[in-house]
Amino acid sequence: MILQETLDIATRGRGTQEISAQIAAIVSRSGIHTGLAHVFICHTSASLLLSENADPDVRRDLERFLQRIAPDGAPWYAHDAEGPDDMAAHIRSVLTASELTLPVRAGRLALGTWQGVYLWEHRHAAHRRRVIVTVHGEAA
Incomplete structure (x- = not known):
């Protein structure tokens, strides 16, 4: 059994925003009891992050890094067509993740106690980002 849905997420500019609840809702609607949720971002200047969800200092430290x-x-960037954050955003995207594969157990997204899924916007301006979530596995 497979279910695929697209999330349309409005970002506020550079930084992280948690999308765990939206992904968990798709998993719940899927009717899949045991399987995988594949999450893919359709952009080259934003990424996905599986990270600590209890202390926002972790994500702030990652941003500073x-x-x-x-x-x-x-000054060594040639690509700056959309401004000074353009090439930096592409580098950040390449160094981080454009997809995550997460376990589904007992009909729920099986994250660890302190884990959350985040969309990480690498551009300074707000954007609309598309995230495709595909859930596949065995129904209950």
Whole structure:
């Protein structure tokens, strides 16, 4: 059995926003008891993150780390068609994840106690992002 849905997520600009509840709702609607949820972001300047959900300092520290290795407006970037954060956003996307595969157990998304799924926007401006969630496995 397979169910596929698309999430349309409005970001607020650079940073993370949790999408665990939206993914969990799709898993619940799927009727799948045991299987996998595959989550894919359809963009090259945003990514997905499975991370600590209890302390937002973890995500802030990750953002600061990426600022050091992929700084906005670095003079060595040739690609800056959409502004100084353009190439940095693409580098961040390549270094992080465009897809996640998560277990489904007993009809629920089986995340660890302190885990959350986040959309990580790498551009400074707000964007609309498409995330495809495919749930497959055995029905109850």
